[in-house]
Amino acid sequence: MAKILIPTPLRQFTGGADTVTASGATVGELMGALLAAHPDLKKNLYNDEGKLRSFVNIYVNDEDIRYLSKEESAVADSDTVSIIPSIAGGR
Amino acid sequence: MIEISPEAWDLMVDHAQKSYPNECCGILIGDEQAGLRRATLAVACRNAYEGEQKDRFLIDPRDQISAERQSRELGLGVLGFFHSHPDEGAYFSQTDLKNHWPFYSNVVMSVRGGIFADAKCFRVDVDQTASEEEDLSWPKS
Numbered sequence: 256m257a258k259i260l261i262p263t264p265l266r267q268f269t270g271g272a273d274t275v276t277a278s279g280a281t282v283g284e285l286m287g288a289l290l291a292a293h294p295d296l297k298k299n300l301y302n303d304e305g306k307l308r309s310f311v312n313i314y315v316n317d318e319d320i321r322y323l324s325k326e327e328s329a330v331a332d333s334d335t336v337s338i339i340p341s342i343a344g345g346r
Numbered sequence: 347m348i349e350i351s352p353e354a355w356d357l358m359v360d361h362a363q364k365s366y367p368n369e370c371c372g373i374l375i376g377d378e379q380a381g382l383r384r385a386t387l388a389v390a391c392r393n394a395y396e397g398e399q400k401d402r403f404l405i406d407p408r409d410q411i412s413a414e415r416q417s418r419e420l421g422l423g424v425l426g427f428f429h430s431h432p433d434e435g436a437y438f439s440q441t442d443l444k445n446h447w448p449f450y451s452n453v454v455m456s457v458r459g460g461i462f463a464d465a466k467c468f469r470v471d472v473d474q475t476a477s478e479e480e481d482l483s484w485p486k487s
Contacts, residue, residue: 260414263423264449273418310445312407319407339410342427342450343395344442345369345402346434 257330259289260337268295282313283326285336300338312339347382347481348425348451348467350374354388355484358455359462361390362430366460368399371429373413374451375422383425383451389413402441403429426451426467433458438468438477448472451480 256276261269269275270293277292279285290297300311307313313320314337320328330336350358354374361370371393374385391409395402405427417424427450431437436456446452448470456463467482 260418262414262447263425264447273423310447314407314411317408317411337411337414339407339414340447340450341404341407341445342371342410342447343402343404343445344429344439345395346431346439346441 257285257332258335259285260335262338262340264340265296265299265338268299269293279330281324281326282315282320282328282330282336285330286313286326310341312341313337314339347483348374348453349382349384350388350453350482350484351376351384351386352485354385357388357390358428358453361388362428362455362457362462363460365393365430366457367432369393369395369401369403369430369432370455371403371405371427373405373410373424374426374428374453375413375417375420376425377422378425385425385451386422387416387420388428389416400432424450426453428453428455430455430457436464436466438466438479442468443470443474443477446470446474448474452477453482 277288373389375387376385392406393403394406395404436454455465467480468477
């Protein structure tokens with residue numbers, strides 16, 4: 256089971272847990288397992304078309320899945336997957 | 347309300363002034379008890395925005411991963427973020443509103459002529475359609 260690190264704003268949808276474990280061979284499978292266990296996360300992470308929202312970054316260990324194989328990126332049980340809010344702005 | 351520790355504040359001001367005339371950005375780490383957020387640690391981040399950084403910033407996600415690890419090791423959490431507005435006021439812009447998440451405390455620092463001038467803190471509503479000012483306390487304020 257891989258570890259998924261939950262950012263503070265989303266912990267209200269995981270019963271307060273800051274880390275959730277889930278099974279899956281790819282990021283997509285892992286996220287599917289996460290959403291099955293915590294369905295309220297879905298609207299915060301995915302848009303109406305079922306695509307990952309643009310302001311949500313997912314990393315496997317230190318690698319951005321956009322530069323791997325996106326949601327097809329492989330995940331091992333020893334991996335840590337981080338959900339990272341994209342924070343930007345300016346004047 | 348969010349209270350910034352002297353150590354965190356020194357780092358924030360230093361980062362904002364050294365980044366001038368570009369925008370700086372960083373992460374606030376600490377804890378929350380009875381509605382009072384105490385940022386005991388600030389982390390200076392790289393501005394990863396690809397373009398003119400005088401009026402834009404993007405926190406490097408790799409810095410966020412590192413800060414998240416650090417906060418967990420310390421038994422603390424990421425409370426929010428900070429960034430600067432060079433030669434502009436400490437307000438929360440529409441660009442800021444569209445690119446920040448709810449929950450977090452977002453400190454905006456005004457830097458004029460390379461010197462810190464003012465700071466305010468804002469939180470975004472769940473729909474990212476409005477921001478509300480949050481009381482901000484920093485050393486000597």
